[in-house]
Structures are given as structure tokens and as C-alpha cells.
Amino acid sequence: MILIRIRGSSSSLHRFRLNVSAHVFYKWRQSCQAPTFNFAAFSSTAASRALNIIPVEENVGSLYAPSSEIKKCNTLNIQRENLKNGLREDDGISARLVDICAAAGELDCAFQILNDLSGFRYSGSWNKVISLCIEKKLHGEVSSLISRILDKNVTLDDVALANILRACSGVKVGFHFVEQVHAKIIRYGFSTNQHVCNPLIDLYLKTELVDSAIQIFKNMGTRDSVTWVAMISGLSQSCREMEGILLYCEMRKLGVFPTPYIFSSVISACTKVNLYELGEQLHAQILKWGFSSELFVCNSLVSLYSRCRNLTFAELIFSEMQHRDRVTYNTLISGFAMQGSSEKSLELFEEMHTESLKPDSVTVACLLGTCASMGVLHKGVQLHSYAIKAGMCSDIIIEGSLLDLYVKCSEVKTAHKFFLATQTDNVVLWNVMLVAYGQMGDLQESVHIYSQMQNKGLQPNQYTYPSILRTCTSVGAIDLGEQVQTQVIKTGFQPNVYVCSVLIDMYAKHGKLETAQKIFRRLSEDDIVSWTAMIAGYAQHDMFHESLKLFVEMQERGIRSDNIGLASAISACAGIQAFDQGRQIHSQSVVSGYSSDISIGNALVCLYARCGCILEAH
DNA sequence: ATAGGGTTAG
Numbered sequence: 001m002i003l004i005r006i007r008g009s010s011s012s013l014h015r016f017r018l019n020v021s022a023h024v025f026y027k028w029r030q031s032c033q034a035p036t037f038n039f040a041a042f043s044s045t046a047a048s049r050a051l052n053i054i055p056v057e058e059n060v061g062s063l064y065a066p067s068s069e070i071k072k073c074n075t076l077n078i079q080r081e082n083l084k085n086g087l088r089e090d091d092g093i094s095a096r097l098v099d100i101c102a103a104a105g106e107l108d109c110a111f112q113i114l115n116d117l118s119g120f121r122y123s124g125s126w127n128k129v130i131s132l133c134i135e136k137k138l139h140g141e142v143s144s145l146i147s148r149i150l151d152k153n154v155t156l157d158d159v160a161l162a163n164i165l166r167a168c169s170g171v172k173v174g175f176h177f178v179e180q181v182h183a184k185i186i187r188y189g190f191s192t193n194q195h196v197c198n199p200l201i202d203l204y205l206k207t208e209l210v211d212s213a214i215q216i217f218k219n220m221g222t223r224d225s226v227t228w229v230a231m232i233s234g235l236s237q238s239c240r241e242m243e244g245i246l247l248y249c250e251m252r253k254l255g256v257f258p259t260p261y262i263f264s265s266v267i268s269a270c271t272k273v274n275l276y277e278l279g280e281q282l283h284a285q286i287l288k289w290g291f292s293s294e295l296f297v298c299n300s301l302v303s304l305y306s307r308c309r310n311l312t313f314a315e316l317i318f319s320e321m322q323h324r325d326r327v328t329y330n331t332l333i334s335g336f337a338m339q340g341s342s343e344k345s346l347e348l349f350e351e352m353h354t355e356s357l358k359p360d361s362v363t364v365a366c367l368l369g370t371c372a373s374m375g376v377l378h379k380g381v382q383l384h385s386y387a388i389k390a391g392m393c394s395d396i397i398i399e400g401s402l403l404d405l406y407v408k409c410s411e412v413k414t415a416h417k418f419f420l421a422t423q424t425d426n427v428v429l430w431n432v433m434l435v436a437y438g439q440m441g442d443l444q445e446s447v448h449i450y451s452q453m454q455n456k457g458l459q460p461n462q463y464t465y466p467s468i469l470r471t472c473t474s475v476g477a478i479d480l481g482e483q484v485q486t487q488v489i490k491t492g493f494q495p496n497v498y499v500c501s502v503l504i505d506m507y508a509k510h511g512k513l514e515t516a517q518k519i520f521r522r523l524s525e526d527d528i529v530s531w532t533a534m535i536a537g538y539a540q541h542d543m544f545h546e547s548l549k550l551f552v553e554m555q556e557r558g559i560r561s562d563n564i565g566l567a568s569a570i571s572a573c574a575g576i577q578a579f580d581q582g583r584q585i586h587s588q589s590v591v592s593g594y595s596s597d598i599s600i601g602n603a604l605v606c607l608y609a610r611c612g613c614i615l616e617a618h
Numbered sequence: 619a620t621a622g623g624g625t626t627a628g
Contacts, residue, residue, distance in 0.1 A: 166619085198620070229620040264621045299622040306623095330623040362624040369625065400625035407626095428626045435626075463626050470628075498627055505628085529628050 142171045150180060158195045161185055165199035175207050182212075192221040198230055205234030229261045236269035244269040245278070258285070260294040267300040276308040299327050306335025324355060330362045337370035345370050346379065361387075361395040368401035377409040400428035407436040425456060431463040438471035446471045447480070459491075466498040473506040481506050497523065501530040508537025513546075526557060532565040539568040544575035551585075563589070563597045570603035579611040 146164055149156075156164070164181060182200065190196040197220050204213035217223070217231055228251050235244035248266045252258070263286050270279040283301060291297050298321050305314035318324070318332050329352050336344040345367055352359055364387050371380035384402055387393050393402075399422055406415035419433055430453040437445040450468050454460065460468075465488055472481035485503060488495055495503070500523050507516035513534075520534050531554045538547035551569040554561060561569070566589045573582030586607075589600050 162619095202620075224620090226620040233621060259620085261619095261621045268622065294621095296621050301622095303623065325622090327623045332623095334623065360624095365624050372625095395625095397625045402625090404626060426625095431626050461626095466627055501628065527628095533628095 142167060143173055143177060146173075146177070146181070150184060156184065156188060158190050158193050161188070161190060161196050162199050165196070165203050169199060169203045169206055173203075173207070175209055178203050178207050178209070191216070192219060194220060194222055194224055194227060198224070198226045201227065202230045202234060205230070205238055208238060210235065210238050210240060223256075225256070225259045225262065228256065229259070229265055232262065232269065233265035236265060236272060241269040241273045245273075245275070258289060260291045260297050263289075263291055264294075264296040264300040267297070267304055271300070271304045271307050274308070276304065279304040279308075293322060295321070295323055295325060295328070299325075299331055302328060302335070303331045306331060306338070309339065311335055311339060311341075324357070326352070326357050326360055326363070329357060330360075330366060333363060334366045337366045340370070340374065342367075342370035342374045342376060342379070359386075359390075361392045361398050364390070364392060365395075365397045365401045368398070368405050372401070372405040372408040375409055377405070377411065380405040380409065396424060396426045396428070399424065399426060400432065403429055403432045407432055407439075412436065412440070425458060427453070427458050427461055427464070430458060431461070431467060434464060434467040434471075438467055438474070441471070441475055443471055443475045443477055443480075460487075460493075462493075462496050462498060465493070465495075466502045469499070469502045469506060473502065473509060476510070478506065478510050478512075497525060497527045497530070501527055501533060504530050505533035505537075508533050509540065511541050513537055513541060513543065526559055528559060528562060528565075531559060532562055532568070535565050535572075536568040539572045539575070542575060544572040547572040548576070548578070548581070560592070561588075563594045563600055566592070566594060567597070567599040567603040570600065570607050574603065574607035574610045577611055579607070579613075582607040582611070 146168065149164065161181070161184065168178065168181065178200075181203075185191055185196055185200065197216050201213045201216055204210070204216065213231070213234060217227065220227065228247070232244040232247055232251075235241065235247065245266060248258075248262065248269075251262075263282060267279055267282055270276070270282065279301075283304075286292050286297055286301070298317055301317050302314050305311070305317065314332060314335055318328065321328065329348055333345045333348050336342075336348065349359060349363060349367055352363070364383055368380055368383055371377070371383065380402075384405075387398050387402070392398050403415055403418055403422075406412075406418060415433075415436055419429060422429055430449060433449050434446055437443075437449060446468060450460070450464070453464075465484065468484055469481050472478065472484065481503075488499065493499075500519055504516045504520050504523075507513070507519070516534060516537055520530055523530055531550070535547050535550050535554070538544070538550065547568060551561070551565065551572070554565070566585060569585050570582050570589075573579070573585065582604075586604060589595065589597070594600050
């Protein structure tokens with residue numbers, strides 16, 4: 001078996017084309033059985049240099065070259081002993097071989113080489129293997145590799161530490177792990193070094209240890225633009241967007257020049273917290289700095305304008321871009337999808353192909369979402385087959401979107417079959433099924449799903465609770481609803497507006513208006529659904545004065561009522577025979593475009609009939 | 619070597 005073959009003349013090593021089969025080399029090293037082995041009397045340094053000049057790809061390509069090809073090569077011979085003594089313990093060569101193994105995807109082989117070499121210092125090779133683990137999603141392996149590096153107690157320089165940190169950042173590592181690396185950093189005296197601190201900040205932010213990141217940031221001696229980007233984008237991604245935006249302001253105050261990276265991060269933060277005006281101001285800055293044709297900057301701008309429903313502008317930026325990528329399309333597609341323009345989204349999907357861009361799972365998920373909400377089953381089914389062909393059906397987001405499609409299009413049987421076929425521990429799927437059974441008014445199945453998911457160890461989330469509670473409300477299972485509420489409190493879950501509004505609705509509908517009122521008053525944000533639930537609840541239980549009082553309060557706060565709120569208020573007026581006020585609300589509802597709404601119509605008939613205006617009632 | 623897009627809810 002041939003291990004190393006060197007083509008070309010032996011006189012000039014640098015011109016050699018050397019092909020190494022790492023796998024074969026390792027096998028040989030393992031067995032130590034001499035193959036028909038040829039090598040010239042090269043020193044280990046020379047051989048190492050030779051290995052270094054070969055592009056890795058070529059080695060990979062020749063990994064399984066046919067033997068006839070090998071014979072054609074001008075092969076140089078060496079002694080097996082030379083290799084054994086000269087190469088085996090040499091870090092440089094081993095490092096290179098690990099690189100080659102890593103590039104060839106021969107993970108086991110790379111592991112073995114690293115393992116066998118007792119005196120192997122840290123080198124970039126560890127990183128190559130770590131990257132490979134990340135690529136192959138062998139997350140457990142990465143952590144154990146890094147642990148081994150740390151355990152080896154070797155001296156790590158700043159570059160090495162930075163590489164380790166970046167490797168950690170690619171996988172989900174626990175905070176104890178990050179802290180362990182951090183301890184090393186402090187020990188080696190790099191705690192203010194920007195090359196180390198930048199990836200450390202990034203890692204802390206990804207591990208959701210935001211305050212640790214801020215601490216490091218504050219202690220840093222010099223900060224470069226990478227530091228600022230890491231902080232601003234990291235804060236934005238950790239739902240602390242405002243702090244990110246404020247940090248940007250601080251940065252500008254300090255006279256630090258913005259970069260395209262900075263702009264896309266801060267624009268994204270603005271988009272997330274609906275600070276559209278600020279986003280537009282930043283757009284002006286972008287033009288001023290001449291970054292308006294940067295791909296990432298444009299993408300964040302398309303996202304900004306899509307989210308503030310200025311799709312005309314989003315489309316304009318999109319069309320003026322010289323280069324678009326998949327994300328550009330996905331952003332605009334999701335913009336149109338959110339607006340309910342499923343046709344426009346689907347057009348863009350087709351257009352992607354003309355630019356040779358391949359739609360990914362994000363694209364398909366967006367499109368499935370719009371098909372589901374528009375009830376366009378046939379398009380959704382087409383997308384399903386596209387997803388199968390593209391091999392993205394195991395993507396959890398695609399699974400969720402597909403199940404939602406079938407549920408929303410009332411394909412209950414298909415949905416159920418699909419659900420049974422998935423076998424994942426994806427909470428979204430359970431939540432969607434909960435909605436499905438709730439829609440059918442099937443409390444028994446809903447409860448079954450609800451308890452089964454918890455038996456599987458899945459925590460109900462902000463989508464789960466409103467779903468089960470809504471079903472309880474609609475079928476009148478208040479006791480059960482109360483049990484769920486107790487559970488919410490017991491688990492320490494912070495109820496959001498959806499949970500609160502459905503609780504308010506449940507209690508209000510079933511006459512427990514004081515309880516409903518308590519939850520309502522504790523709600524910090526103005527939520528139209530909660531207001532309506534209260535107003536309707538009072539009216540329903542003949543507490544007309546309370547109902548009207550709340551209706552007036554809502555209007556004073558500048559909240560526009562929906563049809564149910566208006567209808568309830570009119571009913572309340574009828575109840576206390578407040579004819580003029582009822583008439584006023586009637587004209588309001590006409591202005592709001594509810595003149596043909598059935599619930600308002602019924603309330604009006606009641607109002608005019610009770611006030612003796614039979615003609616108007618008619 | 620730091621950046622941009624995503625599934626389930628009244």
C-alpha cells in the first residue's frame with residue numbers, strides 16, 4: 001500500500017505535488033506494518049513543509065486513487081524506520097495530517113492521531129477537528145474535545161483561545177463550560193485582550209449570559225468595531241434591543257465610525273422593537289456613509305420596511321439591489337406573507353429560481369404560513385412535495401408549518417396522520433394539535449394532548465396555555481380552566497397578553513367579572529381583545545353601566561373598538577335605555593366600516609326596539 | 619472575523 005507519493009523531481013521540494021491518503025497513513029501507523037514503502041531521506045521538517053504546500057482538497061480527491069495511477073507517479077522511497085522515528089512524533093506533520101483527515105471528513109482518524117500523540121501541543125489542528133464536529137453536528141464531541149484541550153494544561157496563546165471560543169460559539173455549550181474557558185483566559189492574563197474578548201463576548205451573549213458579556217465589554221482596554229458589532233447584535237438577539245440601540249448611540253458619541261456590520265445590527269434591533277422612524281434615520285446615515293449597496297445592509301433595510309408595512313419601499317430597495325441572496329428573498333417573502341399577499345410571496349418564490357437561488361426551509365416555512373392563513377390548500381400541498389424533494393421535511397419548522405397548514409385547511413385526518421408520523425419532541429406540533437381539537441370543540445382530545453405532552457416532558461409554553469384555555473372557555477369547562485391557571489402560576493410562567501386575555505374572556509363570559517377585572521387591571525399593555533372581553537362580559541351579565549363606563553374609558557384612551565366591543569356597548573345602551581348614546585355609537589360603527597356587521601345589527605335592533613323606535617329597528 | 623431572513627395564538 002502506498003502512503004505518501006511525491007510527484008516531480010526530488011531536487012526541489014517546493015515544487016512537489018504530494019498526495020497523501022490520510023486514512024491509509026493512519027492505518028499504516030496503527031499496524032506499523034511496512035507497506036512497499038518508498039521515501040527519500042527527508043528530514044521531518046522537509047516532509048512537514050512538503051505536506052504544507054499541498055492544497056487539502058487535492059489530497060482528499062486522491063484519497064482513493066487507483067493503483068495504476070500511483071504507479072505512474074514518480075514515487076520516492078523512504079524507510080519505514082525513517083518515518084517511524086522522524087515523522088511520528090513530529091507535531092507539524094501530525095497537525096497537517098489531522099487537517100487532511102478533517103478536510104476528508106475522516107473524523108475517527110483525526111481523533112486517533114490527536115489521541116495517540118502524547119506530547120501533542122495545542123495547534124490549529126484541534127480547531128480543524130472541532131470545526132468538523134460542528135459541521136457534522138457532533139455537539140457532544142466538541143465539548144469533550146475542548147475539555148481535553150483544557151485538561152491538557154498546555155499553554156494557550158490569545159489566538160488559540162480565540163479559536164476555542166469561536167468553536168464553542170458554533171455549538172450549544174453550557175455556561176459552566178464558558179466560565180471554565182473564561183477562567184483560563186483570566187489565568188493567562190488575556191481578560192482585556194480584544195482578540196480574546198470579542199469572541200468571549202459573543203459566546204456569553206449566545207449563552208444568554210448577557211450581563212457577563214457587558215462586564216467584559218466594560219473592562220476591555222481597547223474596543224474595535226468587531227467588539228461593538230458583537231455587543232449590539234448580541235443584545236438585539238437576546239431581546240435587549242433597546243440596550244443595543246443605546247450602545248450604538250454611545251459608540252457614535254465616542255466618535256467611532258460605523259461599519260456596514262454595525263448598521264445591519266442596529267437596524268435589525270430597530271425593526272424588532274418597531275422603532276421605524278429611527279430605522280429610517282439610520283437609512284439616511286447609511287446613504288451618507290456610502291453603504292447603501294452592501295448586501296447585509298440592504299437585507300436589514302428590506303426587513304425594516306417590510307415590518308413597518310411599507311412594502312412598496314421594501315420592494316424598491318429590493319429591486320435596486322445589484323446582488324440579492326436567499327435572505328433578501330426570504331425577507332421580502334415573509335413581508336408579503338405577513339401582509340397576507342400570498343400570491344406576491346409565491347411569485348417571489350418562482351423568481352428565486354431565475355436568479356439561481358435555491359429556496360431553503362425558511363423560504364418554504366414562510367410560504368406554508370401564508371398558504372395556511374389564506375387557506376390555499378393546493379399551493380400548500382405543492383410546497384409539501386417541494387419540501388420532500390428538497391429533503392427539508394425533517395426540519396422542525398417545516399414540520400410545524402405543514403401541520404398548521406393541514407389544520408387551518410380543516411384537513412383533520414391528514415393533520416392527524418402527519419402528527420403521528422412525526423415522533424419528535426417539538427412543542428409546536430403539540431400546540432397546533434391543541435388548536436385543532438379546540439376548533440372542533442373536542443375537549444376530551446384537547447385535554448388528552450395537553451396531558452400527554454407533559455408526560456413526554458414537554459413544557460407548555462405561551463402558545464399552549466391560551467389554546468387549552470380557549471377550549472375550556474368555549475365548552476364551558478371553567479373548573480378545568482381554573483386548574484390550568486393554577487398550573488400557570490405554580491410553574492412560575494409569566495403570563496403574556498394572550499394568556500391574560502383568554503383568562504379575562506373565560507371569567508367574564510361565565511359571570512366571574514371581579515376575577516376578570518383583577519386580571520384586566522393588572523395587564524400593563526392596552527390589548528383590544530381584553531377590553532372587548534370585559535365590555536362584552538359586563539353587557540352579557542346585565543351590568544350595563546359598568547360595560548358602558550369601560551367602553552368610554554377605552555375610547556378616551558384612544559383605543560379603537562372592534563365590532564364585538566361596539567355591539568356590546570350598543571346592547572348596554574339598550575339595557576339602560578340610553579338611546580342617544582346608543583345612536584352615537586351606531587354612527588361610530590358606521591364610520592368604522594361595521595355597517596353590515598351582524599352582531600352590531602342585532603344590538604341595534606334591540607336598542608331601537610326597546611327605545612320605541614320600531615321604524616328604525618325595522 | 620463581527621452582520622441579515624423563519625413555524626404554532628384571539
